[in-house]
Amino acid sequence: MSSSDDDVPLGHRRVANGVKAEAPFKSAEKISKTLDKAMSVSTPKSTVEPGISIANGPLRRTSDKMDIDKPATNGTLSKRKSRGSIANYKEESESEEAPLSKRHKTNARKVVDSDSDDAPLVSKAIKSSSKSSKPPAIRQTSIGESDDSDVPLETKLKKQKAAIERQSEKEAKIIRAKEKKATPHIANGKKQVNGTKTPAKKAAKVKDESEDDKPLAKKSASKVSKNTTPAKSVKKVSKKTEEDAEAEAEEEEYELPWAKSDGTKKWTTLEHNGVVFPPPYEPLPKNVKLKYDGKSVQLGLEAEEVAGFFGAMLNSTHNVENPTFQKNFFTDFKAIIKKTGGAKDKDGNKVDIKDFAKLNFQDIFNYYDSERERKKALPTAEKKALKAAKDEAEAPYLYCVWDEKKQKVGNFRVEPPGLFRGRGDHPKTGHVKTRVDPEQITLNIGKEAKVPLPPAGHKWKEVKHDNTGTWLAMWQENINGNYKYVMLAANSDVKGQSDYNKFEKARELKKHIDRIRLDYRKDMKSDLMSDRQRATAVYLIDEFALRAGNEKGEDEADTVGCCSLKFEHVTLKPPNIVVFDFLGKDSIRFYNEVEVDGQAFKNLRIFKKNKTDGDEIFDRLTTSSLNKHLSSYMNGLTAKVFRTYNASNTMSKLLRDLQSEGTIPEKMKDYNDANRRVAVLCNHKRTVTAGHAGQMEKLEDKIKGLLYQKWRLKQMLLDLDSKLKKKRGAEFFELPEELDQEWIEEHQAALVEETRQKIEKKFAKENEKLVAEKQKPMKDKELKERLADANELAAKFKKENKTRKVEAEGKGASVEKIDGNLEKMETRIATMKLQAEDKESNKEVALGTSKINYIDPRLTVVFSKKFNVPIEKLFSKTLREKFEWAIKSVDENWEF
Template identity: 60%
Template sequence: MASDSSDDDRPLARGTHMSAATISAAEDREMDRTDSKARPLPPGVSVRNGPVIEDKMDIDSTPNGTTKRKSRSSVTQVKKEESDSDDGAPLAKRQKSKHKQQESDSDDEPIAKKNGKLPPSIKETETLESSDDDQPLGTKLAQRKASIEKAAAKEAKALRAADKKKAAAKKAIKEESDDDEPLAKQPKKHQSNGTGSSAKKTNGVKVKKESESDSDAPIAKKGKKVAAPAKKASAASKSAKVKEEEKEEKSNENSEEEERGGGVSLHNGVLFPPPYEPLPSHVKLYYDGKPVNLHVEAEEVATFFGSMLHATQHVENPVFQKNFFTDFKEVLDKTGGAKDMDGNPVDIKEFKKLDFTKIYEHFRSISEAKKNRPAAEKKAEKEAKAKLEAPYMYCKWDGRKEKVGNFRVEPPGLFRGRGEHPKTGKVKKRVMPEQITINIGKDAKVPDPPPGHKWKAVQHDNKATWLAMWQENVNGNYKYVMLAANSSIKGQSDFKKFEKARELKKHIDRIRADYTRDLKSEVMAERQRATAMYLIDKFALRAGNEKDTENEAETVGCCSLKYEHVTLKEPNTVIFDFLGKDSIRFYNEFQVDRQVFKNLKMFKKPPKEPGDDIFDRLTTTQLNKHLSSYMPGLTAKVFRTYNASYTMSRLLKGLKADGLSMAEKVKLYNDCNREVAILCNHKRTVGASHEAQMEKLGDRIKGLKYQKWRTKMMMLEVDPKLKKKKGAEYFEREADLTDEWIQNHQKFLVEELRTKIQKKFEKDNEKLAADGEKPLTDKDLKERMKAVSELEAKFKKENKTGKVEPEGKNPTVEKLEAAIVKLDERIKTLELQSADREGNKEVALGTSKINYIDPRLTVVFSNKFKVPIEKFFSKTLREKFRWAIESVGDSTDWEF
């Protein structure tokens, strides 16, 4: 297959070693000489997450542990890593913008190091695929993935055949209707290309104009499907039908402009954070054991660090400390430096001599005081905040009232970043009105800036989707005030994204066949492109754009991988280790096709060395240009959405939920979601609080088991003969309910009751005070606390006698048995939740569900198995995906 561009257009990274332009048969054979006799594992699934011991590579490391990279230049310089969506940014700014992701569940997050240890591999972790057979999980998942890809190829051929049949039927109708019109009015015949169509073919695929597909049209505007005409239909009715379809097609061409309408017309600007309040005179920053006075601007920067001493993962990070101290010193120099209590200058030279303890204690006391305020005071503050924010919450967009997303200007503080970001700890300066550009309708009143200030600029761009913008100082990124996620504009953007992925279904088999063939191409550029497409399609790697390494974090994607980011192990294991999006370490180990392994070995062939590009004859721009020849608008990132959604649709098809409880149905959905995350490599770092949460959940389960055992003991008190009837085993205590655990749990229950009574007492007093009534006294509290003493005495007696007195009004065996049934249901539900959480700890279910799985699939599952959609989508997500819920309706047979 011909290359997209000539060798003259290839990126040439100065000072690096380039791959040869072509590959000889002798070079191909040379790659086979070192083949291992070991049997290759099946390709397609991540098999391990753990350390790499690489003793053959000499990698230079910087002080913060990241690898030095040689600069990479190309014909097209792009200063932005690929983001999931640029839709919200203005065209002129999209390449510079960097949008924040919705959750911390980024799907590119690797299973990173923690406390010097890496988590177990997939093989060692229990998942939905665990079974008693001897087949490794990685092999089973690879086979599942291969099966899904085979089904995708079969479906693609069927879809194209159906489209061809519809097109032929439509053409027949049109030709017949043309025959019935006067000759002068008949349309001119176009020259045939031998296929019955004048459409251009590229890569063997007919490329339609955007207007020929209704996949991107709003739901209300989508063209109706054309059914085969009835034989007896009149020529007049056929002609009318064709004209109606042509009218709909023309409507589809302009659908996007109609949706965009006149753009933003009216809003009230942005809400600035409150001004800084200086510290009390007795709260000081200490240097070398002595308090110092600071200018108010320097003091504010000191509070940024002092207020977050509890966030040890940041404040104990050497890079964070270094960046903060550098910026703090700059502010000190600008504002006259620090002085001691006598007014003498203090030269602050060493970070380790700074003591922020007093500042931290001050802010912690403020936080505690806020938590302990009366409910009435909290309510009043909430109402005041809502009143302040009300004018900014909505805007007018083309005459419609739309909710604004984040209208608050980010307050100053310290940049934290994600992963191993090199700028973590730098000071985020306060954003002033003079930095903000307002976008508003021409005839609308421009919102007033704060007194004494003015806006940077005011513009009237009715095609832009933002209301206000400014540039932050740390990374130079542009921040935008956009419409909320549940707005019609955002919903349309999501709809188009998933429709584009659905359209890929028709072409996926040919794309895969082509890049599989090109894996053996004699042209190096084609072989590199095919290998990159394989990795992006199979392992959900981001394409990765080139970076300005002097000004941006050194993050990479597939096309910008360096020599040191890829480790090869015979016969077909590839280990990736690099900083991905948001500086998150991507560390994973994959089994690949043998030809892909050989290609990567060739791309790393000497004289290449650390710092050299793996894909030195490929850029993301070239890759996406090639992909667009298969399908208009197709880019590398569409594969992520397609693979996740198509995999989920195939998994949901085979589900049966007969006789399952609601909790089991929810877990069934999560199991499918989890498998999508594994197959598509949507990983995340295990949360720091995971173990504590699991322990707490385990205690809740044991608490219910203890309650169940106590209930059985009550049954024996009501009817001692039950022990003989039901057998002694029925009344035995479970092994994990040891005497020590029970005593600790009893203490917990006593304290829980005490706290509950105390809080109820305080709440009752607040209510009485609000109603102007006499408050309760300490005597009333003491009376209520008698219940605590009674519970302590009860537990003491039970532990001594081994008997449990029946509780409740008129206890009977039947009532107690009914209580045990309910307890069993609660235990089962919590055990399902526990298994679900444990299985989800290393996979990003939220990321898959929100960003990559078509929400209409979730709605269909909800309808089919009668599970409330609230079980899967929060209120915010239900608003975001309103278009999906409304378009599917009550249907149970909608397919991706």
């Protein structure tokens, strides 16, 4: 007689014929007092300050096994990668100096840094520069670190985070009290405003025009935010001044049209020209073939194209040597070969391709590699002509007309076919992304608009007129079955609306954060397992910026978030240390070691009890149920809003008390210090990038190069006036201790080589231009004459090394001029050292991620205006376009 699952008590696994069933373990509905008391052993009773990451942890092998005492990996070799960020600012001296990376050989790998906010680290030797070139003292601002640089930043910031949270909870109560007091009372169907009865419509209008509900652009830069001291009342003027008119015109131009209403209708009229398809496949030359077991094989065009996908990327060993990538590719490749009539040898005999190891793609790689090199070597004029032709063909697709207004379209190109790579250890990496045909694409366009014509011989899948959607076209890709959308560009009004709504939602959370925290702290002690799990999850999401996570199918990447954490993803180290180790968003490894509240630690022990690998820790909680609970506090509140709120609120508090003085680079360092604290306080961390050491060496060379130039300038002073050695002291003219003769000679050789390369490149460009204009190119004799400058430089260095004297350079050289150049050089060195210190501090923090995705851009604008730092130093051109709504809508007094 078989028993159903209902007959089995919760908290036990089904057992049939002595064999444990596959059904996962389910926690009991209630937590018994006995269990609760038992789990209190070794758990601190008092709570600790809000948790901060205390370690990123070592990278481990997949063979390491997870247990309760020792943290281990969850089976991935992928390191925590840094998110790509958009460059903040360029060092002021960049264009004035030659790149030293070309001058001095280094053993470090050539790695491109993904965080252009950061400058490479400088060695300790560089930091201890000579007396004459000391950088400006690093000031301590109100958010600065203590003098004890040996104390970890996380330790210093624990109390600061607790203070910020307490302050935010108090502010939430004050905000709600003010709003309650300001809410008009309803009497006899009418609302009372300021003690007088007002018709409901009029009262509504008064409310709508309140500071909170106005479009941001209407909060004029001349007004002070409601969070600041009100401006003194001024007499009403009957006539508008010319300045007033100009200000109003500017406000109207940058008014946020979407801030007025949150309705479902997004547009009335919409016109666009559809999408751009990738070019058709160009067959390989007849002499380029795939080889199988040492013999060339003939393939159908579709199969040949797929072989080309793999062959073209043989230099990407990370992918092509990945067993999962190989397996998935080979599975799809065999299916396509079969579909297209099979593979044949040169005599037309069938070739059965069944062993991946016997495939040889080298000839295909060589062909595509030579094509890449050929395109690189094209004359500049030809490259420009090709680009111009491409731009002209794509011009009609760049813009759409949205409610009679021209708006830039985002990615209007249909993704070309290829091999799916994914991020991290994606299980589908290597599968073939098939070509998208017009028959798969649905367009969204206005009813009265002209529907774009599909390519000849094709038709669209469907044409919709959905004015509640902001997409222009969509299709379903074949790898994960996801829908791809063509949307407006980041700097369009609609995209601005999305960003605005996101940050306003986080801004609204500050009104409710005290109640939410009070409730989850209380529910963390609930007898109901579901309530305790939910409360603990909210605690982890709020304190440690964990993502909520969604359920995944078997064929999807094993990425998890808080709600979907499994037994093996969490390791507990008494008394209250928790190690998280799992694949997070985009299959990127999340590893964090954190100190948690004592009750949270006890709860995690309870949730893990009687479970094993594969069992969910929060087995009575789902993302949807969590978000449903959160929405009871505030309409539209979801778990992800906490990340944005905590980052923006923290930055706001830091900037409120910040006093930033000095040069622009010094102010930039203050901003980055605040940004870095946000990233640490909110646990937005990363592992040190593989290229960090290489970048450090390059910057070391760069600063050494400046120190060498500075030393040469000092020697020129002696050439002009030898008595200066006595007046200024011999120490002033000594070679900096960071430099030695061997390095100097290598550096000099690099400078000579760089000069030579510049001359050759300029000569080649001028010849290209002459050829394009159908004139005779210059002869090699001209190049030899020009290269004499490089030879003279080499001879000059040789003489200086021998005589230890440097002749004054330049027309009208004087002591005053060289002293001026020395001062400029010291400023450049100081600036670079500030950036180097920034880089060292940022090596475990991705500032770009925090700044672009989590910190309200209006806070960066406040910093820019408050401390007179050009917004160009803080936001790249792309970001200035994306956040135009923020730049134009707030003044220096605005608060989050």
